[in-house]
Amino acid sequence: MEERKVVTVVFVDLTASTELSALLDPERFRRVMSAYYAEVVEELESLRGRAENFAGDAVLGVFGVPTSRDDDALRAVRASLDIQQRVADLGERLRLPVPLRVRIGVNTGAVAVVADPSVRSVVLGAAVNLAARLQQAAEPGEILLGETTRHLVRQHVEVGPRRDVVAKGFEGTVRAWPVTGLSLRTARRTIPLVNRKRELALLSDTFDRVTETSRAHLVSLFGEPGIGKSRLAEEFRNALPPGTKVLSGRASALEEDETFAPLAEMVRRELGVESDVDPALLREKLEDAVEGACEPVETQQIVGRLGMALGLGADTGEEWKYRVAEVRAGLVGFVTGLARREPVVMIFEDLHLAQPAFLELVEQAVREARRVPLMVLCVARWELLEERPDWAGGIPDALTLYLEPLTSKHSVALALEAGEGLDPETADLIATHAGGNPFFIVETTGLMMHEEADAPAGTVRETVSGRLLPPTVQAVVAARIDRLPADARRLVRRASVFPRSNFHVTDLERIVDVREETLATLEDEELFVREEDREGVWRFRHGLLRDVAYDSLSKRERRDLHLRVAESLADEDPDKYPRSIAYHLEQAAKASLDLDPSDRSLADRAIGALSAAGDLARRGIESRAAVDLYERALALAGPERDWGVREARILTGIGEARYWLGEFDQAAGALSKALEFGIDDIRVRTHASRFLGDISLSVQGDREGATRLFDQALEAARELGDPWALARTLLQAGWVPYWSDDLPGARAAFEEALAVARGNPEGDPWAEARALSTLATIASSDSSQEESLRLGEEALDIGERMGDPFTVAVAKENVANWLRRLWRLEEAKRVSDESVETFRELDARWELASGLITRGLIERLRDALDDAERDLREAVRLCRELKERSISVWATRELVKTLLVKGDLGEARAVLSQSTTEAAERAFLESPVFAEALVLLAEGRAEEATALASEVLEHERARGWPNEIAARTWWTGALFGPEAAGGSAQVEAARERLEDVRWIEAIREPESMKKAAWSST
């Protein structure tokens, strides 16, 4: 692989080596030489150069490989100056008989970079040759720059008069300039990396391991603010070999689409678009990128899934929790595609600010992408581990590093590097003060240098050591902000009202005049940095700088500035930035309440905005964000005794969002409270009663309480005339009669749900599909299985038209069951395979358990007994993990039957006895009691078996579901003799009914079970 690049090369050669070799004994000479190489290489690398090639005493340093940066030339010159110094110091330290001096040539130009795995890369070209000629022309201790380099660094580097050099192999003479020094600020912009060698080595070794094993690794880097995490990540990134794909994203405190924000930023960066890009263009670019990486057949699906993280794509349904899984599947698909060509490194910064769902997404993506050369580097403050002590748990290739403070030796070294011209005592003083925190050192030396610049020559040391250093890093930063020119100070302080990690100039302009010169000053003063490759986007160089600037704002200023931002955003487009508007109103309100607690006007506006943003988040995919927004709204609402309908509605929102998050206890708490404050409000009654009803029914098993709540919800929804709420309430409420064996009651509820969904003028396909699948289940108990299949297929059709994979998979499992009963086993198998695959991919564990039972059954009927056993065992395990109450009995029963058919009576008994304890408090028919009868029969305990079977049949008859009675009668007759089933006439009538309703499976299965099980004993 060869690549042309513009780089800056540094050619370094030792002047006195021949002389030295004559003066020193060979052993010592060798040691001196290797010490010299080590110094040069270390210096080059600390400024992100590479030592590429050694020829004789010469070292070739290259800046701009693999990644070019606009300050490559500057770093090359800085490294050259430092090398001069280091080599001279080395000579003195070793007390050599002649001083150690180097000649250095620096030149910028195009070269060919040949990637060679054994030496990483080789650099060739005229630019390299010219650097060598410049080096030869330099005096000992001198650095000569070529013309291009000189041009690139002219603002930052002082040079002596031009010199014309005769260079072999070049026409005429070549112009060269000797370096005399750096300007002060330049030195600061390129502070070399101090130490962190082991951490860098660990990271790059891990990367090598990633490529060698082709396995995904999760690396986490933790430490306190300012300790050097971002810098280390940056150094690692810069040292990656060419042909590595690097993607990076950052979590931040406030984003419109919180959960996926870091991923969205990463993808947008990769596509080269800003967040306000036109959706059509965004989709086009995304399609191009995915097409370039993935197989054509997967492209559309991956685009759709990744698009969700970017806010593309319609809202398809209500299974919000699976949206995360879809986005993850899209990410894994995209990265897997990229990694087919080259190793991929993903870097996420500031992950302690990310949402829990995003952290799960990252972990799960690494687990799923196991056979891929992918390294995910997560950078976060220590808090992340406090909140998520099990972070990275269960990932085999995981590495976690904690970044320690610098040692005092390295702190002094950093202070000397960062504070050009600082004397050692002052450096010591600063280092002691800083407790090994590089950020503190860089800031303090920055402050010192201003004092130096302001003070008359020769007085620096006195100024510094003569008075106390500011005691905290906050005070240091505050002092630096205080000494800015007025316009720059005004700009930083105002910029601090934006909490995001970066901001656009147009945002700043909402509250302050922005001039290019002022930005340049702030860049020079090291407060702002430009975002690379993003026009007009800036950020604070470090989060702590923003915090200090914000602290310096008075309450009054905060109130006015936040309010202005909120109003200006709302003027522009109130629907585009609901969360930002709410945030700024919230901050304005907090400041205002502090100033005057009796004035609640801003608080009321903020509550309105926060709860509206919460509603949007809840209706979108962001339940966690919704809870956060609602809770912030309540925090502004004053004491509980004054709460009313407004608060009740917010509490309802919290309850619903927590319901979707599966936090049922907290949901129930919020919903009950909502009903307490808002029982007179029809919306509260509609929504709070419905969700509370569902929790009563499905979680607490309280059918009576559920009935009362659902009735209340239905009445309110009807009165309100909200077809969405009504359809959903009916879909939940219908299960109460169903579980009370009232088939007509259940059917009436689900049919009404279907009618309401169909009558909804805006269409409600989600509810329509659910109603149809459920009606298919009801029909299977009293009508033809053909009818169930028809209803199920209709639901599937709707799901496919919606393009919602989850709805499709639910419908497919439903259809597979009717195909099975109709004995269309091959079709049933295919459809159930598809549903299982989707549930697995979406990590929908409850549905996966259910889908596996369906498939296991089909496999058993097809005589694929091992497959059946495997699926059913997995289903039983999942049910146990989920503490599942409704389908676990079904899973156990089918597993027991399968084991019987396999002739493994011992195992069948073992599985059964494990589950009877679990099912102790279940209703008779909901326990695996019929399986028990079969086991007893197989064990030769015919009398007990028959008695039990008859008892089951009696219960079944009492329930009164015609198809189930027929099936049970037929089964009992076939396996335990007609007497046990009430006589041959009844058995025959049952068979006829089963034939009429086309439940072929029920007719055939007892025969096959009898043959298999009873022949083995």
Ligand SMILES: Nc1ncnc2c1ncn2[C@@H]1O[C@H](COP(=O)(O)OP(=O)(O)O)[C@@H](O)[C@H]1O
């Ligand atoms: N080992 C180091 N050598 C030189 N400078 C460092 C080192 N570690 C950190 N710095 C500098 O200290 C400042 C804070 O480091 P940063 O990486 O931003 O901290 P963090 O990300 O941990 O908050 C930055 O200016 C950075 O360049």
Ligand SMILES: [Mg+2]
């Ligand atoms: Mg950082």
